[in-house]
Amino acid sequence: MPAVPMIRLNNGVEIPQLGFGVFQIKPADTVQAVSTALEIGYRHIDTAQMYGNEKQVGQAIARSGLARSEVFVTTKLNNDKHDYDVALAAADQSLADLGLDQVDLFLIHWPLANVTDYVQTWRAMEKIYADGKARSIGVSNFHTHHLRKLHDETHLVPAVNQIELHPYLTQDELRGFDAEHGTATEAWSPIARGRVLDDPVITAIAAAHDRTAAQVVLRWHVQLGNIVFPKSITPERIKQNFEIFDFELSDAELGQISALNRNERTGPDPDQFDHIPS
Ligand SMILES: NC(=O)c1ccc[n+]([C@@H]2O[C@H](COP(=O)([O-])OP(=O)(O)OC[C@H]3O[C@@H](n4cnc5c(N)ncnc54)[C@H](OP(=O)(O)O)[C@@H]3O)[C@@H](O)[C@H]2O)c1
Numbered sequence: 001m002p003a004v005p006m007i008r009l010n011n012g013v014e015i016p017q018l019g020f021g022v023f024q025i026k027p028a029d030t031v032q033a034v035s036t037a038l039e040i041g042y043r044h045i046d047t048a049q050m051y052g053n054e055k056q057v058g059q060a061i062a063r064s065g066l067a068r069s070e071v072f073v074t075t076k077l078n079n080d081k082h083d084y085d086v087a088l089a090a091a092d093q094s095l096a097d098l099g100l101d102q103v104d105l106f107l108i109h110w111p112l113a114n115v116t117d118y119v120q121t122w123r124a125m126e127k128i129y130a131d132g133k134a135r136s137i138g139v140s141n142f143h144t145h146h147l148r149k150l151h152d153e154t155h156l157v158p159a160v161n162q163i164e165l166h167p168y169l170t171q172d173e174l175r176g177f178d179a180e181h182g183t184a185t186e187a188w189s190p191i192a193r194g195r196v197l198d199d200p201v202i203t204a205i206a207a208a209h210d211r212t213a214a215q216v217v218l219r220w221h222v223q224l225g226n227i228v229f230p231k232s233i234t235p236e237r238i239k240q241n242f243e244i245f246d247f248e249l250s251d252a253e254l255g256q257i258s259a260l261n262r263n264e265r266t267g268p269d270p271d272q273f274d275h276i277p278s
Contacts, residue, residue, distance in 0.1 A: 019044030019229035030056035048076035058098035087124035106134035162186035
């Protein structure tokens with residue numbers, strides 16, 4: 001199986017283009033799922049304080065016997081931790097829970113622009129980076145107007161913007177904006193939590209390549225340059241989602257899949273999302 005390509009972030013740090021997402025994996029199932037992924041060959045895990053499974057992610061990495069430098073670990077600041085000092089303490093808590101001295105990527109999970117000051121939060125992220133607690137920092141669920149404000153008012157350009165992105169929500173403008181400013185785009189819910197897998201355009205392309213619909217969609221992401229981390233608790237799917245580097249979609253097929261865009265979200269619009277857990 002060909003190696004997973006590496007994407008170079010704007011500070012020179014390299015991230016595997018394919019990773020493993022652990023949203024909605026129960027803590028009790030997380031060690032098993034992450035261990036399976038690491039055995040198959042995944043070297044990038046995407047977790048978050050909100051997911052409640054950082055400890056188990058850390059345990060699986062420790063048990064794997066892999067060197068720390070071999071596994072890229074992302075976590076995200078929770079929505080109730082946006083105040084400057086609270087964010088600094090939350091980063092320390094994540095490191096303690098993961099059992100790591102440093103994460104590879106730390107993200108602001110949601111901008112929450114209606115209820116918090118994400119510019120202040122980004123300044124805390126810059127401090128966390130300067131202190132060496134994260135090798136790179138970025139944002140998640142930021143629209144162009146959020147990014148512009150950060151560019152205008154702070155020093156560091158986010159290394160990553162992690163956004164909902166799949167064939168029914170292709171986010172062309174935001175992807176273009178990210179690329180223009182040196183920010184890598186990560187695609188969350190890359191298979192739209194399964195909703196795109198019955199689409200006849202996708203199933204026809206899958207049949208033509210003798211692949212599954214999920215493999216075709218993940219391959220579409222990779223050829224577009226997106227970073228992806230599909231989630232599964234099913235070993236066969238975890239394996240299948242990793243086997244996407246030994247076939248290629250044509251430009252015409254990529255175009256057919258991109259043309260499925262309906263601007264349809266599976267999750268909330270970041271401009272409306274302002275939930276802070278109590
Ligand atoms: N930043 C954010 O706000 C945000 C939001 C959402 C997600 N994320 C990140 O993105 C990751 C992935 O997104 P997601 O978990 O929302 O959705 P997803 O990866 O698009 O879809 C996951 C769902 O698809 C199923 N699935 C996985 N592989 C499959 C395959 N080969 N064939 C058929 N079904 C398959 C899984 O089922 P089983 O598990 O039952 O196999 C699960 O129900 C998350 O884990 C998280 O790391 C970030």
